[in-house]
Structures are given as structure tokens and as C-alpha cells.
Amino acid sequence: MMNNDRTLHPNEGSTRMIIRTTVSAGAVALFATVGPLPAQTASYLDFDGLSRELRSLASGSNAASMQALGTSHEGREVWLVTVGAPGGTPLESRPGVLVVGNLEGDHVVGSHLALETVRYLLSSDDANLDNTVYYVVPRLNPDGAEAMFAAVRHARTRNALPYDDDNDGRIDEDPPEDLNGDGLITMMRVPDPLGAYIVHPDDARLMKEADASEGQAGAYTLYWEGRDSDGDGFLNEDGAGGVDLNRNFQHVYPYWERDAGPYMVSEPESRALMDFVIAHRNIAAVIAYGHSDNLVTPPDSRGNLSDANVLDLVIAADASNTDIFATGVFPGGGGGGFGGFFFGGLPGAVPQLRGAQPGRDNDPESGRRPAESVNRDDLTYFEAASDAYKEITGIEKVGVSRDARGALFQYGYYQFGVPSFSTQGWALPEPAEPEEEAEDEEATPRQRGGAPSGGEPGFEASLLEAMDGAGIDAFVDWMPYDHPDLGSVEIGGFRPYATTNPPAADLPDLGRAHGEFTARLASMLPRVRIAQSEVMNHGGGVFTVSVAIENTGFFPTSLQHGVVSRSVQPTTVQIQVPPESILTGDAKSSTIRKLDGSGARAEYSWVIQAREGSTIEIRVRSEKGGSDTTTVTLR
Amino acid sequence: MINKTTIGLLLGLVALTAVNVHAQQRGSDPDHRLSLTWDRWLDHDEIGERMQLMQRTWPNFLTLRSLGNSHGGREMWLMTINNPATGGELDKAGMFIEANVHGNEIQGAEVILYTIWYLMENYDRIDEIKRLVDERVFYLLPSVNPDGRDYFLDNAGSGARTGHIPVDSDGDGLFDEDGPNDLNGNGVIEQIRKYVPGQGTHRISHVDPRLLERVFPGENGDWVLLGREGIDDDGDGRVNEDPVGGYDPNRNYGSDWQPNYIQGGSMNYPFQLPEARAINDFMMTRPNIAGFQSFHNSGGMILRGPGAAWQGRYPTSDIRVYDEIGENGERMLPYYDYLVIWRGLYTVHGGSIDWTNDGLGIISYSNELWNGGQYFNSPLLQEQRQNPNSPISPQRSRFFFDDFLEFGDQYVEWAPFEHPVYGQVEMGGWKKLSGRVNPRFMSMELFHRNMAFTLYHADQMPLMSIGETSVERVGGNLYRVRVDITNERLIPTITERARQNHVVRPDLITVQGNVDIVAAGWVADKFRPGPTQMIDQEELDRILVRSGHPGRTTRTIEYLVRGSGAMTVTYSAVKGGTVSASVQLR
Known part of the structure; x- marks a missing residue:
């Protein structure tokens, strides 16, 4: 370099x-x-x-x-x-x-x-x-x-819509603050006997959830750096963005x-x-x-993406606010009050659910569901793109995802x-090689955590190791800080932007x-052309016109899912003659839902009645693969 | 020819005159400010004129605005009814009523115009109407799809359900280039049939010569059907394959929206359509809206969500509310059934009332106006309809009704026509207003009953009030203060679904005064002593009630405070209003 x-x-x-x-x-x-x-x-x-x-x-x-x-x-x-x-x-x-x-x-x-x-x-x-x-x-x-x-850097993913994140009627009122003045929003780890986390035994920079079955008691709670600006008992739950x-x-x-x-x-x-x-x-x-990512690791044989590589510290800090929507939820219809007299029955009676009774009944399981995995027929194209990507960029390892x-x-x-x-x-520099996890049968997206209890280091640890090895300063070491509300805490954690930008x-x-x-x-995109055209004269003003349509690209004119989802228009082949002059053969406008690439062809022919010597135009138009036109003379 | 604007001006003058005349009431009829007729279907211009006329007549209560333009450039007229003397718009629960999202489902617009007119005419006459208007805000949008409405009313009207953004329905790169054609110029898109003796699929029914019936397998008929009136406009060899539009404007909303291959006609993303977007943009600025009705036709239904089974069941507490209003609706609307969309009708993804329920936290119904049973609306006639030999058997009743009650106005007899592609054919069939739209002479009942249902629905929106208060000295300057807080109506201030989705601001209980709040809690039973259910929040002068206040319920909140003088407790619900009580600590 x-x-x-x-x-x-x-x-x-x-x-x-x-x-x-x-x-x-x-x-x-x-x-x-x-x-x-x-x-x-x-x-x-x-x-x-x-x-x-x-x-x-x-x-x-x-x-x-x-x-x-x-x-x-x-x-x-x-x-x-x-x-x-x-x-x-x-x-x-x-x-x-x-x-x-x-x-x-x-x-x-x-x-x-x-x-x-x-x-x-x-x-x-x-x-x-x-x-x-x-x-x-x-x-x-x-x-x-x-x-x-x-001036203060906070790795923010979101746009600038003013938004009431915690739905408390106040907008952007409790952002994180750069308490220690280092120009970065990092995290706080706060000694807390009710906390769920302990310092990771293998790397004191990281935290792990305490496991009571291993004799561990939680000692810390993690927060984003800042104060409870709105005094609602939650820290930094509604910042800008x-x-x-x-x-x-x-x-x-x-x-x-x-x-x-x-x-x-x-x-x-x-x-x-x-x-x-x-x-x-x-x-x-x-x-x-x-x-x-679906380029470094293409969809698997079932069409699913690989697991996300997440940072446990971030998850832990986010978790400090997960209870916020549970506050102010008061149980029971009357909520400790009285009343609730319903027209059709007494309070507390099981609702009759009239509206849910079948009228003209439909099967609840009927109806198509949208696809959520890559169509089997399309997988090779994702793999081909992935191969090209890795060959050109040399990137073999997925970072934080x-x-x-x-x-x-x-x-x-x-x-x-x-x-x-x-x-x-x-790519992460010096990619570390975490042990391959056993193939998990779940179809839902999974998250590969950073700090499994014991054994091989998880993603978070291997990320740090790689960053350390490459001399990238990706982590702000925990430093003591006297928090105005929480007392003695430590501030540190992943450096904003360092794990997501090279x-x-x-x-x-x-x-x-x-x-x-x-x-x-x-x-690799599809490219259609009329590869060949032919006229056969049957005499009496009757001709057979034939064409061969070819896709010279690599991708098909539509992926299989483009066909299934009807989101890619079929490729149209049209002969420019009045419809009534077609005696037999293909329709005036014919469609190809999917024409494979790498030179695959489709043939069309029409028997038409027309004046000898006249010229006829044939067009092919592909939404994704361009278009082509040819003219034949009837002889 | 007098143009419509002139008529509007004339009507306006009549109205202004009426204001000054104070004519004596004649017989039993009320002295209407506006003597409007309700036996016509109004096109978009006429709707606008009528709304302007009403707005000019009752300017204190009515505000007319356009939410924007439809794709075709028509104004999205919205009338707001609010009595400013009883509070601002956002301080009252709002009832939003819309109609005609499908261009051919027209009569809801007239229901809405009738509603505006009825509320204004009767404000000073009927106490319950006055109370309702004073307590609530109404948002009334007669036509969500004015392009489709005009296409239906001012043209031949075939295929008017859609909106009018051009869609390439046949994938040839051309948009809306081959729709049906009114070849014989009679204003009706008819059916085409051709006489092919002994080679056809259909025959003339012996029951009524106007009926064509399919022959049994192995038999030969004398007629074939050749589809709707039209030609191959674009010369591609197909007839009527790319008509105007080609989507469903009621599948473009933001909850359970699905792509086109799962939900046909949904377009590319929710609120892509200018009409749906204009309505939603407006509604999102009016969090006070707590009731929603979208009028459709037909079938006689009071529909609620969810539109698709896979969305799961609504929370039980929400279902109770829906059921009570829906079941009373059935009592108010003979021939109408209260049903869940996916079970009673068909699966709908991305429909408007799914969005207003899930995304805006609004108790929402969609009425399918008009049930065919109402053609013969007595038990005796309904029974007779079961007899296949009766002239009002299901097969023949439509002709009977048209012959004897509409004097044949809705049916076009088969007549010969020389078709450019099919040669000698016959064309004929039902006119556009037949079937889904009620006969005009039956409009008043339909308008009034459906209006009454929406007013009942509106009346059930949350309405907060403060009841009994008490102050008790515990010791020193420490007091126990109790305040009864009531939602007087059925609908909770926050539905359970809205709470789950975080789409309605929580209710807030705030305290003003020279007080220090030691604790706050809900009183379990104000007539039995015992500890309160403590409210575990940091800001006790601003308590969040995320689950809202249930319907027809009083809750008692208790504060343990240190202080003196006046203490004011305010309960604020975006959909139920803001109420306060002041007590003296002594």
C-alpha cells in the first residue's frame, strides 16, 4: 500500500x-x-x-x-x-x-x-x-x-427525520452525550449488582452475559455514553435521527x-x-x-443469507432501553377501576367474536406468501457474481454485518x-479464522454472537484480534469516569465508524x-439479438418468416424469481404485419418469459399472407436485455 | 347550455336568499336552509359545487380544503365539521369518513354529502345531533378516486374500479392503449354475442328471452359470447387487453402491503398513489382521528380487518370494541353482515382500513353498501325468491325489478351490429348503474342508515372526563389526592394494537402546582381500603399511560404529595381529549 x-x-x-x-x-x-x-x-x-x-x-x-x-x-x-x-x-x-x-x-x-x-x-x-x-x-x-x-462522532445509521423513538410525546429529547470530551460517543459500563454482564474472561475489553449456571453473577450494566436528559429513567433512548x-x-x-x-x-x-x-x-x-452481505458469501443451497456478524457490546448497550415500552402499561380492562359495561354482555365476559365467525369462509392458509429465499434456479447466478467479486477484490471475509x-x-x-x-x-485485515459452526437448521436469520462462554473466540473477539494485528485503533480502552448521576463508571468501547469503514x-x-x-x-447482463432470420416462399403470396432470438449475455433475460414475481416483463417478439395477415404459426406478439444467457436461443415463425417483395420488420424487446430489430424481404 | 359553474352560482344565490327569508315551516317539514335533492349521482364537479355550497351556507362549522390532486388533476375535496365554540379541531376525537376509492363504487360519496347536510340542517333541531357535532370533529372525503368516479359517471363506465395512473397491463411497452370501445355510441359498454346456429356454447333461456344460458356438455347452443364491446386498438391481435389503469387503489396502504404477485394491483410501494398518499399525509397530521369508515359497494357488509388471515387475530380487547359496534351496526342496517374481511369477503393485503387500524390506531370499518336482497325486502318475497319458477327467482329477479320498478331503464336489449373484426353480431346487456349501485329511488334509506351507523361509530370514540376528586391530609403537609378519570364511551383512548405498534402517543397525566409528588398509584377499588397499584415511573408529574384508558371505564389515580395550595391534574389523550381537575391541598 x-x-x-x-x-x-x-x-x-x-x-x-x-x-x-x-x-x-x-x-x-x-x-x-x-x-x-x-x-x-x-x-x-x-x-x-x-x-x-x-x-x-x-x-x-x-x-x-x-x-x-x-x-x-x-x-x-x-x-x-x-x-x-x-x-x-x-x-x-x-x-x-x-x-x-x-x-x-x-x-x-x-x-x-x-x-x-x-x-x-x-x-x-x-x-x-x-x-x-x-x-x-x-x-x-x-x-x-x-x-x-x-465535532462529536456518533456512528449513526439513520436519516434526519425528527422521530419520537421511545414514543413518549417528546422528540429527540434524550441523545447520547460525549461526557469525557474525547469527541466520540462510545459506551459506559456501570458497576451494578442488578446488571446482566461481567467482564469477558478472555479479553478485558469485552463483556459477556453472566451465566448463573457457571457460578457467575452479573456485575455491570452497559449504556451508551450520556445522561438521562429527560429524567425518565432511561439513558439516551431518543437521540437525533x-x-x-x-x-x-x-x-x-x-x-x-x-x-x-x-x-x-x-x-x-x-x-x-x-x-x-x-x-x-x-x-x-x-x-x-x-x-x-451476499457477495462474499452467496446465498446457501436453500437460498438463505449467511448469519449476521454482530457486536455483543452494541447489543448490550441497546438492551439498556428495551424495557421502555413496558412502562405505563397497566393491565386489565378497568385497570383497577370500575365500569366497562358492554352493550352485549357483562364486563369480563368472553367476547363472542361475532365478526370472526365465518361468513363465506376462506381457507386461512390459502393465498400465496412472498418468497423469502432465493429461487433455486437463480442460485448459480449469485454464485457466479460472488466468484467474480472475490476474484476482483480479493475480499474473502465478511466484517461486521x-x-x-x-x-x-x-x-x-x-x-x-x-x-x-x-x-x-x-475486508477485515488479517482475517482470523473462527471455528466453523455446525450447520444450523433454522431458516430464520441468525446472529453469531461475539462471546460464547468458553471455547473459540466469537466474531467480536476475532474482529478485535484482526484490528489489533493490522494496527487499526478500533477500540477506545475503558477509562474511569465520574458520572454526574451514576457515580464511578468506565467509558470506552468500539471506536465509532472503525468497525464499519476501512x-x-x-x-x-x-x-x-x-x-x-x-x-x-x-x-454479465442479458443482451438479446435476432441472431438469424429466414423467409420461405410458398407461392400464392404465402410466406413463412422465421427468426432465432439469442441472449448473448450471461444472465437470463429474467431470473426465475423475476418470472415468479412477474416483476420482469417477458421478452416480446413481434412481427410487424396486420394481425389478420397471419395464417398460422406464432402469435403476432409472442413472449418469452425467460431466455437463458450464454447464447441460448428461441425460434419463432409465422406463416403470413403478404405481397411478394414487401419488407417485414421483426422486433425483439427485452426489459433487461435491450432490443433488436431486423427486416426481411419476402421473396 | 348552462354550465355547471353557473348552476352552482344560482344554487348559491338561492341559498343566500333562503338565509334571509326565514320562511314559515310548512306542514311537518323542517325549514331546510338548503333544499337539496338526493336522487342523482354527482360527478366530481358537482360534488365540489355541492360542498362549496354547503360550506358557504354553514361557514362557522364547515371548512373545505383540497388534500391535493388526483393523478388526473382533480381536487381531493375534504370537508371538516368542527364547532370552534366547543374547542379546536385537535382537542376533539375525529371521525374520518371516505368513499369511492374504487371508481365504480360511487354511492358512498352521496352518503357523505348527505351526512354533512344532515348534521348541519339538524344541529339546531335535534339535541343528539347538536351534542355529537359539539363533541366531535368530522373529516369527510366523498371521493378518494375522483378520476375513477368521473370515468364511471361521465363515460361508458366499464372497468372503472381502478385509478388512472397508466399501467402497461399487457407488457408491450405501451400504456392503456387497448381498452373497450363504445362502438355503437350508445354510452354503454355492452356484451357481444354472435349467432352461430348449432355451434355455440349458449342458448336463449326459455324462462326469459333476455337470458343467455350455457348449454350442457354435449349439447349445442346457437350463440357464442365474444367479450366486451371493443376492437383491437393497437393492432396486436388482441382485443381490450390493456384498458385504463389496471391496479387496485385500495391495495396501496402501508400495513401488510404485498408486492403485485402476492396482491394484484398493489403497485410498487405503499402510498405510491397520489390519492392514498394525500389522505395519509393528512391523517398523520391529525392524531385525534379515532374513527374511520371507508364506504365501498356492494354486498351489504360491515367489514373490519384484518384483511389477511396471516396477520393473525386482533387483540381481544380490540375485538370486543369492534364486535359491539359491528353488531349494533347490523341492527341499524338490515341485510348487512358484520364480517372480518378475509373470512367474510376475500383476502386483502394493504387495504386502507388495515393501515388505519394498525398504523394509525383507529377503530375502522368498511361498509359494502347495498345488498341485492333489498330489491325484494320482505320476508315473504325473500321466501318466494327461493322458488325457481317464481318471476323473482334469483335468475329472473333482476329483469323483474327492472321491468316493473325501473321501467326497463337499466337494460339494453340485444341489437344487431356489424363488428369490424367479428362481422355480424349482437350487442346488449346491463347498464353500468345496475347491480352494484342501488336504484336511485332507494337512496335515501341507504344514505340515512349508513350515516346513522357512522354517527353511532363516531359517538363511541373516546371521550375523557374527570369525576369525583378528594383530598385527605395524611399528616403534616402530606396529602392523599384522588381523582376519578373516566372514558365515557366504548372505544379506548389507545387500542391494544396501537399500543403494540407504538403508533399513538401515550396518554399523559400531568400535575401542576406547588407540590412534590412522593408516590402515585392506581386505586384498586375506591370503596375498599387497601394499597394502590404503584406507578413505577421516574417522572410522576408526567405519567405515561401507554395502554391508554379503556372504554366506559373510570379509573381512580391517587397521588401522595407534599405541598400546599392548588394542585391541578390533567389527563391528556390524543384521541380522547384533554381534561383537568384542580383541588386545594388543605
Whole structure:
């Protein structure tokens, strides 16, 4: 690596432009197929910096244009950069790749991968800009991302919707506070005989739940750093930020959870993106950088994602507020009062449930349920993309991750019907090898915790080990602090952003690799053409016209789930003659629900009555795979 | 031709004149401020004019606003009824009534117009109406789908259920390019049949020559049916395959929304439709709304959620409330059954009343207006209908009713037509208003009974009041203060579902005064001594009641306070109003 600086420097306030005239040996090994790129960015950029950089890229090429999809709650633009060479097939009719970054506010690396992707696409030969369009939205959540550049850094995933997280009638009234003035929101561990946690025996930085059956008594409670600002007995339960945009989309949407928003696609940012997506049905693949992964580890043989790698400390700190919705719940109809006299009976009588009695009865189990695992027929395509990803980026190991409820990339596959991917976009340095867990039969998303009692270190411990090994300062050591309300506590924990973003110096190489992967993915998109056409003259003004439709791409014109979910329109083959002139054969408009790639063909023929010597046009139009037209002369 | 605006102005002048005339009451009829007729189906412009007229007539109570534009640019008219003398809008529980989300399900709009008119005309005449108007706020939206309504009323009306955002129903890249066509220009989309002696699938019924019946397998009929009136507009070889719209505007709401392959017509995401979005945006600014009704047709049903079995059962305490209102509704609405949507009708994902129940915490019903049984609405006739030889047997009753009560107005006789694709055919059939829409002469009863049901529903919204208070010196300057808090009506301030989903702000009990609260608790039984059920919260001058206050229930709260002078206890429920009591500590 050119730069050995292994810490994050988001606050430098200026963009370091590294002019790459040479490529280091390490980079050659990883990125052997690409040449140097001009003016890459090796520090994290705030909104203004990112906007400047995007604008300069877009204005420097006639193959790129920049527009605002919409604006955030705080008035920042959600930028879209469209990349595709002018002329030829209109952009909106070409197979397209959508790239979205930084949906979670703290996943700022995602916006840099997207930014560098634009740079790569504009300067590399393999992007096929004449026949492809790339839609790149580097930072869907500009308000959330801006928190990385604030004076006090709190790794916030959510956008800036004012939101009453604890539903107490007050909005954002109890945020975390930087008590020790180190500019970071970390955690507090508080000695507490009622607490559930003890210091982890293997690593004093970590905590584990006390296990009474092993003779352990809880000694600590964990909180986020701060005070009980509203005096309700809970700490830091309602800070700034409303909706995690990568929980706000339509597949397995986490209803009524505090960071998911009031309803699906409720936010200006997510809605702007969704309106764009549904108006661009030529989008044939999606890459959404974020905390979930299906690229390093593709869906398993049942079509399910791998387990999430979670940090136990974070779970423990979040848990300090889980009881909040249990306060103020008073049991019983009368709640210790009197009354409750119902028209149809006495209080306490079992309701008759009239309305629940069958009328014209329907079977409660009838009706289809939405798919929640990848269709068996589509798995190989996810595996192929994963292989390409790992080959190009060298990333083999998933870092901190989470389950994918309400995530954009899941929408992309399950409801938009196209190959759709998510990755954190960087690898843990020196990946430690935790023992493979036995195959779990559960189909629901599981979480792999960090501190199993005894045995091999869990994810959290191996993460720390890897970070330590690479010299990344990912952990703020616990330090004593005299809390104004809680007395003697310790403040420390994972450094905000450090576990979800790589060192800034890695951004150029990572960005270029992801640009290359994006171009590779585009090369896999379906491409239809009319490979062959033929006319047979039967005399008497009757002809047979035949064509062969071919998909020269790698992906089929629709994934199987695109067919099942009817979200991808069938490919249409149409002969341009009056319907009544077709005597027999295929319908005037024929449809192919799914035409495999790698040169698979489908043949159509029509017996028509027409004037000898006239010309007939045949068209094929694929929503995801472009279109083609041929003209035959009847002889 | 006099245009509609002119008529509106004329009506307005008549109304203004009426205000000044104070005509004597004639016979038993009340002296109406607005003598409106209710025997027409109004298109969107006429609805707007009528609402403006009523707003001008009762400007103190009525506020007319547009929630936005439909896709086709029509105003989403919403009338608010509030008596400002009895409090602001947000201080009272609100009843939201909407209709016509399906373009062809029209008559709910008239129910709503009638409701506005009836409440205003009778405010000074009927004590119960005055009380209801004074206690509550009403939000009335006659047409959720004004594009569909006009398409239905002002055009041939076929396939008007949908909204009017163009959808490529046949996947050819073209939008709404091949719908039915009124080929013979008679304003009706008819059925097409062709005479094919001995080769058909249907024959003329011997019971009534207007009836076509399918022949048994192995028999030959003389007729084939060729679908609805239309041609192949786009020359793709198919007829009527991509008509206007092509989605269901009542599947676009935010609870249990499902993609199109699970729930047809749901569009791409909830509240994508401008109409659904405008309504929800408004409702989210009115957390006081505690009752919701969405009028549909037809079938005679009082529906509640959930729309799909997999959503599970509602909490028992919510079901009790729904059942009581629903069962009384059945008593008010002959021929209507109170049913759960998925069991009694069919499975619905993403419907409006699932959202208002789950996402907004509102007790919500959807009435399917008009039941075919009402054509022959006596036990004797219902019995006679069972006889297949009766002229009002199920097969023939529609013709009988049309012949004798509508004088044949609703049926178009089969007539020859030279079709551009099918050659010599016949076209004919029922007109658009027949079947799902009640006959006009039966409107008044339908309007009034359904209005009465929504007013009853509105009357059951939570209504908080303070009852008895007591102050008892425990010792020194320590007092025991008790306050009875009552929800006078059936619906709780917070439904159990709303509590589970955290979608309604908790009720708040706040205390003002020169007091230090030592403890607070609920009195288990105010007539038996014993410890209270302690309220374990940090801020006792601002107690959260997440589970709300149940219906028709009084709870007694007790404070142990140190202090002197006046102490004020305030109970605030977003859906039940805010009430206070002051006591003196001495």
C-alpha cells in the first residue's frame, strides 16, 4: 500500500488527491487487470466534498451526467450520476446497473466505493459505455453520513427525520452525550449488582452475559455514553435521527420497529430512489453497499443469507432501553377501576367474536406468501457474481454485518426481480479464522454472537484480534469516569465508524476494485439479438418468416424469481404485419418469459399472407436485455 | 347550455336568499336552509359545487380544503365539521369518513354529502345531533378516486374500479392503449354475442328471452359470447387487453402491503398513489382521528380487518370494541353482515382500513353498501325468491325489478351490429348503474342508515372526563389526592394494537402546582381500603399511560404529595381529549 496510515481521518477537511503514477506491488497482485486511475480520493468526504468531487467527474466527461434524485430532510441533495456514452441506443433502453451507497449513515465507505466506481467507469475500457448505462447514487443518506464529520462522532445509521423513538410525546429529547470530551460517543459500563454482564474472561475489553449456571453473577450494566436528559429513567433512548434507510424498503420490512420508519419507503430519500427505480425498468442488476452481505458469501443451497456478524457490546448497550415500552402499561380492562359495561354482555365476559365467525369462509392458509429465499434456479447466478467479486477484490471475509430486513438489495431481487447484491466493501485485515459452526437448521436469520462462554473466540473477539494485528485503533480502552448521576463508571468501547469503514488510505484501491466489479457485472447482463432470420416462399403470396432470438449475455433475460414475481416483463417478439395477415404459426406478439444467457436461443415463425417483395420488420424487446430489430424481404 | 359553474352560482344565490327569508315551516317539514335533492349521482364537479355550497351556507362549522390532486388533476375535496365554540379541531376525537376509492363504487360519496347536510340542517333541531357535532370533529372525503368516479359517471363506465395512473397491463411497452370501445355510441359498454346456429356454447333461456344460458356438455347452443364491446386498438391481435389503469387503489396502504404477485394491483410501494398518499399525509397530521369508515359497494357488509388471515387475530380487547359496534351496526342496517374481511369477503393485503387500524390506531370499518336482497325486502318475497319458477327467482329477479320498478331503464336489449373484426353480431346487456349501485329511488334509506351507523361509530370514540376528586391530609403537609378519570364511551383512548405498534402517543397525566409528588398509584377499588397499584415511573408529574384508558371505564389515580395550595391534574389523550381537575391541598 502506498499509504501506511492505518487510522481514519475523516476530519481533515480537505481532499487528498493521490496522483497514481505507480502501482504498488501489493496492489498489482490484487488489481492486476486495471491500469492507474487519475486523481483518486483517499480521505473520507463530507457532503460538500463529495458533491464537489462528483460534479468534477460528471462535468469532465460527456459520458456522465449528474442530477439530484431528491433532497434529504436537512436539504442535502441525493445525487445520481448517470454514466453511459451518448448516441446510439437511448440510455433508458440499455441494460443498466444501479449502484447505491451509504444507505446506512455510518457506512460512509459505500459512498466512496460508488464515487470511485464512477471514476473507474469513465476511464476504463471494460465498462462498455456504448451499450450499457450505470446509475450511481453514492450517498442515499447524506444527513446520516454527515454525522461522521461532526465535532462529536456518533456512528449513526439513520436519516434526519425528527422521530419520537421511545414514543413518549417528546422528540429527540434524550441523545447520547460525549461526557469525557474525547469527541466520540462510545459506551459506559456501570458497576451494578442488578446488571446482566461481567467482564469477558478472555479479553478485558469485552463483556459477556453472566451465566448463573457457571457460578457467575452479573456485575455491570452497559449504556451508551450520556445522561438521562429527560429524567425518565432511561439513558439516551431518543437521540437525533429517525429512519435507517436500509430498513425502509419493501421486502421483509420490519414493521413498527423504531428505526424502520412509519411505513415502507416513507422517507424523501428512499422514495426518491424508489420512484427512480420503478421508472427505469432497464435496471438489470443492483449493487447496494451496506452492512449486509451476499457477495462474499452467496446465498446457501436453500437460498438463505449467511448469519449476521454482530457486536455483543452494541447489543448490550441497546438492551439498556428495551424495557421502555413496558412502562405505563397497566393491565386489565378497568385497570383497577370500575365500569366497562358492554352493550352485549357483562364486563369480563368472553367476547363472542361475532365478526370472526365465518361468513363465506376462506381457507386461512390459502393465498400465496412472498418468497423469502432465493429461487433455486437463480442460485448459480449469485454464485457466479460472488466468484467474480472475490476474484476482483480479493475480499474473502465478511466484517461486521447485520440481517437484511427492509434492505434495498433485498427489494432488488425479491420485488424488482433482478440480480441484486450487497457487500460491506472491505475486508477485515488479517482475517482470523473462527471455528466453523455446525450447520444450523433454522431458516430464520441468525446472529453469531461475539462471546460464547468458553471455547473459540466469537466474531467480536476475532474482529478485535484482526484490528489489533493490522494496527487499526478500533477500540477506545475503558477509562474511569465520574458520572454526574451514576457515580464511578468506565467509558470506552468500539471506536465509532472503525468497525464499519476501512482506513481512508485503502479507499483508492478498494474503489477501483469495486469499479471493476461493477463493469464485470455489467458484462454479465442479458443482451438479446435476432441472431438469424429466414423467409420461405410458398407461392400464392404465402410466406413463412422465421427468426432465432439469442441472449448473448450471461444472465437470463429474467431470473426465475423475476418470472415468479412477474416483476420482469417477458421478452416480446413481434412481427410487424396486420394481425389478420397471419395464417398460422406464432402469435403476432409472442413472449418469452425467460431466455437463458450464454447464447441460448428461441425460434419463432409465422406463416403470413403478404405481397411478394414487401419488407417485414421483426422486433425483439427485452426489459433487461435491450432490443433488436431486423427486416426481411419476402421473396 | 348552462354550465355547471353557473348552476352552482344560482344554487348559491338561492341559498343566500333562503338565509334571509326565514320562511314559515310548512306542514311537518323542517325549514331546510338548503333544499337539496338526493336522487342523482354527482360527478366530481358537482360534488365540489355541492360542498362549496354547503360550506358557504354553514361557514362557522364547515371548512373545505383540497388534500391535493388526483393523478388526473382533480381536487381531493375534504370537508371538516368542527364547532370552534366547543374547542379546536385537535382537542376533539375525529371521525374520518371516505368513499369511492374504487371508481365504480360511487354511492358512498352521496352518503357523505348527505351526512354533512344532515348534521348541519339538524344541529339546531335535534339535541343528539347538536351534542355529537359539539363533541366531535368530522373529516369527510366523498371521493378518494375522483378520476375513477368521473370515468364511471361521465363515460361508458366499464372497468372503472381502478385509478388512472397508466399501467402497461399487457407488457408491450405501451400504456392503456387497448381498452373497450363504445362502438355503437350508445354510452354503454355492452356484451357481444354472435349467432352461430348449432355451434355455440349458449342458448336463449326459455324462462326469459333476455337470458343467455350455457348449454350442457354435449349439447349445442346457437350463440357464442365474444367479450366486451371493443376492437383491437393497437393492432396486436388482441382485443381490450390493456384498458385504463389496471391496479387496485385500495391495495396501496402501508400495513401488510404485498408486492403485485402476492396482491394484484398493489403497485410498487405503499402510498405510491397520489390519492392514498394525500389522505395519509393528512391523517398523520391529525392524531385525534379515532374513527374511520371507508364506504365501498356492494354486498351489504360491515367489514373490519384484518384483511389477511396471516396477520393473525386482533387483540381481544380490540375485538370486543369492534364486535359491539359491528353488531349494533347490523341492527341499524338490515341485510348487512358484520364480517372480518378475509373470512367474510376475500383476502386483502394493504387495504386502507388495515393501515388505519394498525398504523394509525383507529377503530375502522368498511361498509359494502347495498345488498341485492333489498330489491325484494320482505320476508315473504325473500321466501318466494327461493322458488325457481317464481318471476323473482334469483335468475329472473333482476329483469323483474327492472321491468316493473325501473321501467326497463337499466337494460339494453340485444341489437344487431356489424363488428369490424367479428362481422355480424349482437350487442346488449346491463347498464353500468345496475347491480352494484342501488336504484336511485332507494337512496335515501341507504344514505340515512349508513350515516346513522357512522354517527353511532363516531359517538363511541373516546371521550375523557374527570369525576369525583378528594383530598385527605395524611399528616403534616402530606396529602392523599384522588381523582376519578373516566372514558365515557366504548372505544379506548389507545387500542391494544396501537399500543403494540407504538403508533399513538401515550396518554399523559400531568400535575401542576406547588407540590412534590412522593408516590402515585392506581386505586384498586375506591370503596375498599387497601394499597394502590404503584406507578413505577421516574417522572410522576408526567405519567405515561401507554395502554391508554379503556372504554366506559373510570379509573381512580391517587397521588401522595407534599405541598400546599392548588394542585391541578390533567389527563391528556390524543384521541380522547384533554381534561383537568384542580383541588386545594388543605
